[in-house]
Amino acid sequence: MVRRVWALRGTRPATTVDRRYQWLYVYGFVRPATGQSWWALAPTVTIEAMDYSYDGLAGTTFTKGETVEFRLHNEAPEEKHELEIFGPDGDALGEVGPTKPGATGHVVVTLADAGTYRVNCGIDDHADKGMKGTFTVT
Ligand SMILES: [Cu+2]
Numbered sequence: 001m002v003r004r005v006w007a008l009r010g011t012r013p014a015t016t017v018d019r020r021y022q023w024l025y026v027y028g029f030v031r032p033a034t035g036q037s038w039w040a041l042a043p044t045v046t047i048e049a050m051d052y053s054y055d056g057l058a059g060t061t062f063t064k065g066e067t068v069e070f071r072l073h074n075e076a077p078e079e080k081h082e083l084e085i086f087g088p089d090g091d092a093l094g095e096v097g098p099t100k101p102g103a104t105g106h107v108v109v110t111l112a113d114a115g116t117y118r119v120n121c122g123i124d125d126h127a128d129k130g131m132k133g134t135f136t137v138t
Contacts, residue, residue, distance in 0.1 A: 025069055027108060042069040042108055049074045049081035049099070049121070052129035057119065060135045064114045071106045072096040081131065083107070084122045088115025088137075098123060111137045 007013035028039040043062075048055040049072055062068055072083040080098040085107070087093050096105035111117065114137050121131035 027069075040067045040108070042067045044069040044071060046071045046073060047083060047119075049076060049083070049131070051076045051079055052121070052126050052131045054083075054119070054121075054131060054133050057133045057135055062111050062135065062137045064137055065110070065112060066137075067108060067110045069106055069108045070094075070096065071104055072099055073104045074099045074101050076101050079126075080123060081121050081126065082123055084120055085109055086118040086120075087111075088113050088117060090118075093117075095122070114138055 005013040005015045023044050025042045025044055026039065027042055028037065030037045043066070045056065045060060045068060047057050047070060070083060070085065072081070074081050078101060080100055082098050083096040083105075085093045085095060094107040094109045096107050099105040116134050116136055119133050119135070120127040
């Protein structure tokens with residue numbers, strides 16, 4: 001981003017602009033009773049759900065301690081799908097609940113530990129049919 005470019009009076013300011021960008025979401029929360037606030041800058045991963053697989057997670061790695069928004073977009077024609085996220089110790093960290101076809105759900109998770117995280121769809125036998133995957137935190 002360019003904030004300010006200096007130029008001689010009577011000349012046109014010129015600069016090189018890099019138009020490439022990456023989405024970064026800012027999350028803010030305020031506790032009204034106390035005014036206490038908390039915020040996070042969260043990179044976003046968009047995962048497409050189909051009958052019965054995920055797309056968009058393969059080869060994804062994150063850094064330990066990173067807070068990440070996982071967006072689940074359901075591309076399936078009829079079935080609801082969800083995204084459950086489990087840490088390296090197997091504990092559930094969060095989930096995007098049942099999401100209708102065409103809809104998008106999201107969850108923000110802090111990846112506190114390094115290791116291999118697991119995701120799957122918790123609806124019926126979708127995980128057995130292939131709706132599961134892993135990603136790495138280093
Ligand atoms: Cu599913």
